[in-house]
Amino acid sequence: MALSKKTNSQLFFNGILAENPIFRLALSMCPAVGISTSVMNGILLGVAVLFVQVFSSCTISAIKNHIHPRIRIPTYTLTIATWVTVIDLVLAAYVPEAYKAMGIFVKLIVAFAIITMRLEMFAAKNPIVSSFWDAVGMGLGFLFGMVTLGFIRELLGSGTLLGYDIIGSRPLLFFVLPAAGFFTVGFMMAIFNTVELFFKRMKEKK
Amino acid sequence: MKPIGSSLIAWLSLLVMLLLVSGCGPEHRFIKGVSFKGENQITITFAGPVEETWAKNPANYKVYEKPDPDITLPISSISLSPDRTTATLAFRLPLNRGQAHIMSVKEIMAEGKSQGTAVLTVKKVYFGYLLSILLGAMIIKNFVFTKYLGLCVFFGTSQKKTTAVGMGITFTIVMVASAMMSWFMYQFVLKPMRLDFLQIVVFIGLVSLSVQAVDTILRKVNPALFKAFGVYLVLVIANCIILAVPLLLANNEYNAAESFMLALGAGVGFLVALFLMSSVRERLEVADVPPTYRGLPIAFITAGLFALAFMGFSGMSIF
Numbered sequence: 001m002a003l004s005k006k007t008n009s010q011l012f013f014n015g016i017l018a019e020n021p022i023f024r025l026a027l028s029m030c031p032a033v034g035i036s037t038s039v040m041n042g043i044l045l046g047v048a049v050l051f052v053q054v055f056s057s058c059t060i061s062a063i064k065n066h067i068h069p070r071i072r073i074p075t076y077t078l079t080i081a082t083w084v085t086v087i088d089l090v091l092a093a094y095v096p097e098a099y100k101a102m103g104i105f106v107k108l109i110v111a112f113a114i115i116t117m118r119l120e121m122f123a124a125k126n127p128i129v130s131s132f133w134d135a136v137g138m139g140l141g142f143l144f145g146m147v148t149l150g151f152i153r154e155l156l157g158s159g160t161l162l163g164y165d166i167i168g169s170r171p172l173l174f175f176v177l178p179a180a181g182f183f184t185v186g187f188m189m190a191i192f193n194t195v196e197l198f199f200k201r202m203k204e205k206k
Numbered sequence: 207m208k209p210i211g212s213s214l215i216a217w218l219s220l221l222v223m224l225l226l227v228s229g230c231g232p233e234h235r236f237i238k239g240v241s242f243k244g245e246n247q248i249t250i251t252f253a254g255p256v257e258e259t260w261a262k263n264p265a266n267y268k269v270y271e272k273p274d275p276d277i278t279l280p281i282s283s284i285s286l287s288p289d290r291t292t293a294t295l296a297f298r299l300p301l302n303r304g305q306a307h308i309m310s311v312k313e314i315m316a317e318g319k320s321q322g323t324a325v326l327t328v329k330k331v332y333f334g335y336l337l338s339i340l341l342g343a344m345i346i347k348n349f350v351f352t353k354y355l356g357l358c359v360f361f362g363t364s365q366k367k368t369t370a371v372g373m374g375i376t377f378t379i380v381m382v383a384s385a386m387m388s389w390f391m392y393q394f395v396l397k398p399m400r401l402d403f404l405q406i407v408v409f410i411g412l413v414s415l416s417v418q419a420v421d422t423i424l425r426k427v428n429p430a431l432f433k434a435f436g437v438y439l440v441l442v443i444a445n446c447i448i449l450a451v452p453l454l455l456a457n458n459e460y461n462a463a464e465s466f467m468l469a470l471g472a473g474v475g476f477l478v479a480l481f482l483m484s485s486v487r488e489r490l491e492v493a494d495v496p497p498t499y500r501g502l503p504i505a506f507i508t509a510g511l512f513a514l515a516f517m518g519f520s521g522m523s524i525f
Contacts, residue, residue, distance in 0.1 A: 026502050027358060030446050034354035074414050077443075081407040089403060107453055110410050111446040113358050179517060181354060182510030186503045193498040 008133040015137025022145030022185070023192045027114040031105050032149055033181035039162050042150030044098050046143030048091065048106055050136070052083045053115050057123040057135035059083075064124050076119045077110070084109045114138065149184055236314055236321040240328045246297045248309065248328055252316065255290035260315035262286065267295060272306040272327075279307075336467045343471025349447045350479035351509070351516040356447040360480065361505055363441065370484035374477025376420075376438040378470070381448055384416040385469035388452035389462060402456075409452040417443050447472055482512060 006014070019025055022032050028049075035041045056079050060067075067075050088106050091099045099106065109115070118138050123131040154160055157175030159167035174180055238251040248269070260266060264281045271277065282298045301307065306329040314321040349355045363373040388409050396402055421439050424432040442448060451472050455465045486508050495504050 026361065029357035029361065030355050033357060073443075074411075077410050077414060078407060081410045085403060085406050088406065104450055104453055107406055108355070108446045108449055110406055111444065111449045113444050116444070177514075177517070178352070178354065179510050179513035182506050182513055186499075186506030186510065189503040189506065190498045193503065197498060 006130075008130060011130055011133040012137040012140075015134065015139070015141040016144055017141075019138075020141045020145055020192075021114045021138060022142060022149075023189055025114070025117075026189070027117060028112040028142065029185065030108065031112075032145060032185055034178070035102055035105055036146055036149035036153055036181060036184070037157065037176055037178075038154045039147055039150040040098065041102060042146030043143070044091070044095070045102060045105060046139070046146045048087050049109055049112065049115070049142050050139030051087050052080060052109055053118065053139040053142075054132065054135040055083045056080050056115060056119060057131045058128055060119045061123040061126060061128045061131035067124075072120075072124065073116075076116055080115055080119075081110050114142065149181075149188065152184055152188075153180065236316065237311070237324055237326065240309060240326050242301065242328065243294065245300045248295045248297075248301070248307070250293045250295070250309075250311070250326075252291050252293070252314070254316055256286075256293070257315040257318075258286055258290060260313075261290070261293050266312045267309065268312075269295070269297070269307055269309045269328075271302065272308055275308070336463055339464055339467040340471040343468050344475040344478065345516075346519045348475045348479060348516055348519075349450070349472050350476060351513045352520065353450075355450050356445040356476060357509075359441050359445045360476075360483065361502065361509075363438070364480050364483040364505075365487055367481065367484045367488060370480035371477070372435050373438045373441065374473075374480045376435045377442055377445065377448075377476055378473030380413075380416055380420055380439070380442045381451065381473040381476075382466065382469045383420065384413045384448060385451050385455060385465055385472075386462070387412045387416060389455050389460070389465040392452070392456045396456075405453065405456060406449075409449060412452075413443060413448050445476075447476060479512075483509065 015021070021027050022029070031045055035045065056076070059079050060076060084107065087109070091102075091106055118135060122134045126134070151161070153175045154162075155166065156172045157170065157177075157180070158173075159165065159170050175184065236253050238253055240248060240250050243249045262284050264284060267281060267284075269279045269281070271279075279301070280298045281295055283296045285294045285296075286292070287294075306327055308325065309328055310323065310325045312323050314324065343349070347353060350357070350360050359373070359377075363369050391408055391412060392405070396404060396408060401408075417439055421432075421436070424436070451469055455468065460468060483505075487505060490504060490508070499507075
């Protein structure tokens with residue numbers, strides 16, 4: 001069993017910055033483009049994904065020794081589907097309006113590549129505690145990505161944040177258009193790349 | 207490649223013929239046709255002029271939705287055209303045009319004598335309706351460019367045209383197979399047993415099952431084809447569209463033919479999107495892109511431009 005040599009805090013920050021699911025790994029793009037029109041949507045879906053990621057990782061990590069390798073992918077999928085059903089029903093019961101705004105995306109968490117990938121790469125090989133921290137880091141990374149995108153699009157598109165008026169006008173209406181999701185993600189990725197290049201050059205100079 | 211294509215076309219043309227045959231049938235000798243008009247109206251065309259006093263009496267008409275014979279829809283007014291051959295019935299509430307309506311017309315009075323009672327079915331032009339579902343899923347509401355689903359696989363496999371076409375065809379086949387199974391499962395197992403909340407688990411299970419089935423069958427039946435398309439099968443399951451379509455079918459209560467059309471439209475729409483994108487990305491390979499934009503960022507901006515173009519289709523409706 002290949003145990004991870006990283007400490008819990010390293011695992012935690014790994015997901016947020018170095019391997020951010022949206023900007024670095026480019027996984028789970030559908031929600032990032034589709035419903036990042038406001039900060040609130042981002043927070044809700046981010047929390048839902050965080051919940052599913054943590055619980056699925058812990059479940060798989062706990063039963064990893066009993067899963068036959070040949071049926072591991074269906075097992076992961078069904079575990080995720082179970083937890084998604086739970087969060088889907090909870091959201092529908094407690095925040096019905098926001099649930100409607102997110103539409104089909106809550107149910108589609110099942111098909112988000114990031115969750116399955118973390119189960120396959122990490123939870124299936126590591127003990128529960130480090131799987132937990134890895135899942136929290138990844139989930140928060142996703143949440144961070146969604147909130148950043150929501151922040152940019154809501155501020156520029158409708159001039160508000162979390163529904164409160166900030167600018168007083170709508171500077172760039174273009175950003176609330178659905179198609180702008182692609183542009184925002186593209187620009188953010190380019191910014192991340194620029195920062196990375198900058199640090200690389202700094203290191204080379206030293 | 208060829209046998210699958212030709213048999214698919216044969217099945218499709220059979221389906222089209224069946225629909226056309228079922229669409230037309232004689233209803234009553236004195237009535238030429240009935241159809242929906244606007245939000246809340248139904249027009250009846252008679253073969254000859256009818257008597258005005260008879261035509262304007264709401265008691266002579268009884269209209270209800272096919273599944274609920276007990277609920278008669280209230281008629282607010284009736285107007286007759288000057289040549290007395292077309293009557294327009296206005297209803298108090300908007301009609302549910304997706305649903306077939308039954309209309310019984312009592313003792314049609316024309317030329318001084320009764321022409322008998324007629325029971326008619328009012329529905330949308332069904333074949334046109336199916337076509338609009340197909341085109342809607344394919345172009346107007348393209349799943350990739352207007353609903354933003356299936357993006358991971360979309361960006362992953364749109365680098366080369368050959369890959370794009372392979373992925374698109376594999377996806378379409380699995381999509382149709384799994385959507386039909388999901389529709390069957392939902393209508394005949396989940397709904398009667400009130401297990402709706404298990405939708406997600408059952409649908410994703412059926413998708414994995416159909417991927418596995420296509421994999422096994424293709425491996426035995428046509429190894430050459432399997433060699434070409436086998437690699438894409440694994441990716442199909444990571445595509446959100448494959449799960450979104452069964453969920454949409456369940457939400458909208460589509461019937462078998464409509465489900466088939468939606469699944470086919472989603473599959474072909476994905477193929478179209480992949481092909482368009484791969485054509486552009488092949489050119490981007492040789493273009494001079496700034497280093498920080500190379501790879502995914504520029505692909506996203508290209509997709510954004512496509513999405514803007516596809517917005518031009520929004521709001522379009524056929525039939």
